[in-house]
Amino acid sequence: MAETAPRRVTADVAIVGAGPAGIAAAVRAAESGARVVVLDEAPRPGGQIWRHTTRGTLPRGARRWLERLDASGAQVLSGASVVDADGPRLLAQWRGEPLVVSAERIILATGARELFLPFPGWTLPGVVGVGGAQALLKAGMPVAGRRVVVAGSGPLLLAVAAALAGAGAHVAVVAEQAPAAAVRRFAAGLWRRPAKLWQAARYRAGVPRARHRPGVWVTRADGDTTVREVTLTDGRRTWTVPCDLLAVGYGLVPATELPRLLGCRIERGRVHVDEYQRTSEPAILCAGEPTGIAGAHAALVQGQIAACAALDRPAEATSLLAARDAWRRFAARLEATFAPRDELRTLADADTVVCRCEDVTLGRIDASWGSRAAKRYTRAGMGPCQGRICGAALQYLFDWTPDRVRVPVAPATVGTLVHAAALNTEPQDPS
Amino acid sequence: MSGVAVPPDAVVVGAGIVGAACALELARAGLRVLVLDAGDVGGGTTAAGMGHLVVMDDSEEQFALTAYSVRLWRELAPSLPPECEFDPCGTLWIAADAAQLEAVRRKHEAYTARGVAAEVLDGAALAACEPALRAPLAGALLVPGDAVLYPPGAARHLLAEACRAGAVFRGGSRVDAIRPGAVVVGGRALPAGIVVNAAGAAAPELTPGLPIVPRKGHLAITDRYPGLCRHQIVELGYLQSAHEMTAESVAFNVQPRRTGQVLIGSSRELVGWDPATNRAVLGRMLERAVHFMPALAAASVIRVWTGFRPATPDKLPLIGPWEEMEGVWVAAGHEGLGITTSLGTARLLADLITGRTPAIDPAPYAPMRVLSAARRHG
Ligand SMILES: Cc1cc2nc3c(=O)[nH]c(=O)nc-3n(C[C@H](O)[C@H](O)[C@H](O)COP(=O)(O)OP(=O)(O)OC[C@H]3O[C@@H](n4cnc5c(N)ncnc54)[C@H](O)[C@@H]3O)c2cc1C
Ligand SMILES: Cc1cc2nc3c(=O)[nH]c(=O)nc-3n(C[C@H](O)[C@H](O)[C@H](O)COP(=O)(O)OP(=O)(O)OC[C@H]3O[C@@H](n4cnc5c(N)ncnc54)[C@H](O)[C@@H]3O)c2cc1C
Numbered sequence: 001m002a003e004t005a006p007r008r009v010t011a012d013v014a015i016v017g018a019g020p021a022g023i024a025a026a027v028r029a030a031e032s033g034a035r036v037v038v039l040d041e042a043p044r045p046g047g048q049i050w051r052h053t054t055r056g057t058l059p060r061g062a063r064r065w066l067e068r069l070d071a072s073g074a075q076v077l078s079g080a081s082v083v084d085a086d087g088p089r090l091l092a093q094w095r096g097e098p099l100v101v102s103a104e105r106i107i108l109a110t111g112a113r114e115l116f117l118p119f120p121g122w123t124l125p126g127v128v129g130v131g132g133a134q135a136l137l138k139a140g141m142p143v144a145g146r147r148v149v150v151a152g153s154g155p156l157l158l159a160v161a162a163a164l165a166g167a168g169a170h171v172a173v174v175a176e177q178a179p180a181a182a183v184r185r186f187a188a189g190l191w192r193r194p195a196k197l198w199q200a201a202r203y204r205a206g207v208p209r210a211r212h213r214p215g216v217w218v219t220r221a222d223g224d225t226t227v228r229e230v231t232l233t234d235g236r237r238t239w240t241v242p243c244d245l246l247a248v249g250y251g252l253v254p255a256t257e258l259p260r261l262l263g264c265r266i267e268r269g270r271v272h273v274d275e276y277q278r279t280s281e282p283a284i285l286c287a288g289e290p291t292g293i294a295g296a297h298a299a300l301v302q303g304q305i306a307a308c309a310a311l312d313r314p315a316e317a318t319s320l321l322a323a324r325d326a327w328r329r330f331a332a333r334l335e336a337t338f339a340p341r342d343e344l345r346t347l348a349d350a351d352t353v354v355c356r357c358e359d360v361t362l363g364r365i366d367a368s369w370g371s372r373a374a375k376r377y378t379r380a381g382m383g384p385c386q387g388r389i390c391g392a393a394l395q396y397l398f399d400w401t402p403d404r405v406r407v408p409v410a411p412a413t414v415g416t417l418v419h420a421a422a423l424n425t426e427p428q429d430p431s
Numbered sequence: 432m433s434g435v436a437v438p439p440d441a442v443v444v445g446a447g448i449v450g451a452a453c454a455l456e457l458a459r460a461g462l463r464v465l466v467l468d469a470g471d472v473g474g475g476t477t478a479a480g481m482g483h484l485v486v487m488d489d490s491e492e493q494f495a496l497t498a499y500s501v502r503l504w505r506e507l508a509p510s511l512p513p514e515c516e517f518d519p520c521g522t523l524w525i526a527a528d529a530a531q532l533e534a535v536r537r538k539h540e541a542y543t544a545r546g547v548a549a550e551v552l553d554g555a556a557l558a559a560c561e562p563a564l565r566a567p568l569a570g571a572l573l574v575p576g577d578a579v580l581y582p583p584g585a586a587r588h589l590l591a592e593a594c595r596a597g598a599v600f601r602g603g604s605r606v607d608a609i610r611p612g613a614v615v616v617g618g619r620a621l622p623a624g625i626v627v628n629a630a631g632a633a634a635p636e637l638t639p640g641l642p643i644v645p646r647k648g649h650l651a652i653t654d655r656y657p658g659l660c661r662h663q664i665v666e667l668g669y670l671q672s673a674h675e676m677t678a679e680s681v682a683f684n685v686q687p688r689r690t691g692q693v694l695i696g697s698s699r700e701l702v703g704w705d706p707a708t709n710r711a712v713l714g715r716m717l718e719r720a721v722h723f724m725p726a727l728a729a730a731s732v733i734r735v736w737t738g739f740r741p742a743t744p745d746k747l748p749l750i751g752p753w754e755e756m757e758g759v760w761v762a763a764g765h766e767g768l769g770i771t772t773s774l775g776t777a778r779l780l781a782d783l784i785t786g787r788t789p790a791i792d793p794a795p796y797a798p799m800r801v802l803s804a805a806r807r808h809g
Binding site for chain 2: 376377382383412413
């Protein structure tokens with residue numbers, strides 16, 4: 001046993017992730033009197049969407065939730081990444097030190113990450129993710145006067161284009177790979193939904209209609225020290241657009257490493273949950289994007305349902321179930337509308353880097369291998385990101401299934417992992 | 432390839448590093464070789480191993496096979512492609528105190544007397560060549576001829592060379608049984624005059640009676656810290672950890688990768704085929720590493736995994752004919768040294784099969800010794 005015992009926290013409910021799902025779960029559980037601890041690896045709560053440096057710039061609804069979180073009595077540990085888990089216990093690394101969390105119930109609200117599909121030039125400086133561009137904007141990156149192309153797929157494109165335009169960038173084009181007809185049907189359907197996520201009309205205000213081009217995708221980016229021009233196609237015609245910033249992303253993929261480590265059943269890349277957000281594992285619930293990409297409002301509803309179920313008061317969630325189901329249907333339409341088209345599988349050429357950590361080009365990979373063999377032979381997916389970026393792309397390109405998850409699910413120091421065994425032991429009396 | 436139409440002279444079962452090396456030697460000796468693996472090349476224990484090419488002196492026989500094999504690796508080194516990540520970094524066997532330094536001196540005599548270069552370092556010299564090690568340590572034995580490589584890369588290379596020499600590889604082909612003069616795959620018997628069981632820790636499933644058990648080990652790999660660790664560094668107590676078939680043991684054993692990453696080992700457990708991380712063992716293993724190399728405490732680990740060494744009761748591999756069944760040969764049971772001893776094993780096996788005179792005495796590795804041992808005891 002390690003000489004010094006790690007710090008321990010016990011709670012009724014432990015929540016991993018302080019995005020909308022985790023916040024809503026924490027607020028709901030703590031307001032009903034439960035002892036709640038929330039762990040999030042980011043420096044402040046808010047998740048992908050509400051992680052602003054100053055709350056003043058957030059929409060009112062978001063500010064309300066964050067204020068409720070402050071007042072709820074939930075213990076929020078920002079900068080705590082969960083690196084290992086077993087049953088209802090978590091091992092986190094917090095401020096460089098190990099922390100063992102024991103709870104009656106765990107709610108996993110680990111969110112999603114962007115899907116990058118490789119094409120020639122995607123690793124040039126000046127090419128960023130759509131979400132990445134937004135994060136940079138939130139962190140205050142100056143874009144005034146820059147010529148920007150926004151490309152890829154999904155509702156995020158217009159949101160980010162609008163934000164870029166609002167910050168003074170010149171948005172040359174928003175290239176949405178989904179076919180125009182599908183996008184039109186989706187937009188029409190929105191009027192019948194409670195959806196606020198994709199407030200198409202408002203976002204459009206920042207981007208003239210003519211510059212929003214459905215059925216168009218990027219085939220390559222060129223430049224020297226930075227991106228200079230982007231080649232676009234609609235499948236028949238190909239043209240180039242000069243730019244000095246390309247924001248490109250193909251939607252989101254659920255972050256399921258921690259649920260998989262805990263043995264939760266996964267279906268079609270998502271954590272399988274029942275009506276009350278309960279996973280296949282006892283005492284483990286899941287809310288928000290790991291269960292399917294449906295946006296922040298869906299995450300808020302799911303987080304609250306999960307909290308009620310975690311406290312064994314599912315009846316209190318009854319009024320939320322209809323809304324959650326509507327969001328599920330919305331998620332299905334979202335996925336169907338913005339599914340990446342087959343042409344995107346063939347953009348990368350032999351020299352295109354597919355794994356950035358290990359600098360592996362597509363030409364070195366054989367489609368017949370599978371994720372494990374690709375790792376073994378080329379190191380693709382073996383770097384510090386552990387396949388979090390290239391893994392999803394390779395799965396998409398080659399129809400591979402993901403390799404098994406291993407400890408640690410986020411980088412942890414040797415000093416932290418020395419205490420891994422504390423996950424399997426009862427807390428000692430602090431005498 | 433048309434090799435399958437004509438029945439092969441030899442079927443090698445298993446494309447781990449041992450099977451791949453055997454296929455290469457047999458193909459070079461002029462045999463038509465077919466290699467079968469349930470998965471693909473180097474996906475078994477070979478994918479989980481550390482890749483330390485090391486001369487070890489647990490016994491005279493172990494010394495002979497490892498020294499021979501390291502020599503073969505060094506001969507091969509100039510022709511290894513970059514994917515093998517060969518790095519002639521040498522081994523440091525470290526002595527914590529005066530008593531261990533005495534043992535290091537004896538080890539030095541043993542190595543030099545048998546023609547393996549080695550050098551005793553005092554505490555100051557050790558600190559100078561590995562500044563991240565805890566101070567003070569009493570000293571170390573530097574074995575400069577040892578090296579490290581990337582095992583699955585090496586297995587793949589050896590198999591590719593075998594195929595260039597005429598061998599045929601069929602992945603995704605599980606062998607259900609070995610019969611006299613044939614292997615059975617998917618219900619069909621493939622005739623072969625010679626069958627080499629190189630199925631690693633699974634070898635007894637095909638050749639009942641082989642005393643091989645899986646001996647689990649954990650490894651952890653860090654992010655990149657170039658220069659933190661410059662040699663394969665092993666505590667002297669490692670030998671004991673490997674030697675005693677106790678339920679559980681750990682030893683300090685770290686390896687620099689060419690990427691600047693540090694690979695941290697090692698543990699040994701007898702728990703069957705359970706691949707799950709044993710957090711208690713992992714914790715002790717890492718604690719041992721931090722004890723010797725305190726700077727590692729702050730190093731970021733990106734992945735932990737386990738693998739199964741094919742262990743035999745007398746710590747020696749089984750190489751040679753299996754006289755219980757006509758035409759069956761064994762090349763398995765290499766425990767924690769199979770990456771190193773794959774080349775020596777393959778050369779010995781090909782010598783025996785083709786009637787050449789082996790460079791070292793093959794008798795200590797003869798598989799039949801286990802039966803005579805069993806009969807003696809029984
Ligand atoms: C890059 C990006 C940009 C986006 N931008 C927008 C936008 O502009 N507009 C919009 O409507 N939607 C946007 N979305 C979608 C939006 O973020 C989600 O719909 C919503 O945030 C989902 O909430 P969530 O709580 O499920 O997940 P998230 O908000 O993603 O929260 C998950 C949290 O879990 C934490 N976490 C994950 N793993 C661990 C771990 N092992 N240990 C500790 N903490 C962990 C993360 O740090 C994160 O804070 C974006 C998504 C992404 C990925
Ligand atoms: C943690 C750890 C660290 C190690 N470190 C080192 C080190 O530093 N140096 C060193 O020299 N050694 C080391 N080793 C030992 C080394 O990895 C093994 O001795 C070596 O890999 C064994 O190789 P093999 O080819 O016999 O077995 P394997 O690599 O397991 O190959 C056997 C092959 O047979 C196939 N197979 C099995 N059954 C069948 C069947 N019925 N039909 C068809 N195919 C079948 C499998 O798919 C597999 O590919 C280490 C081992 C471990 C676990």
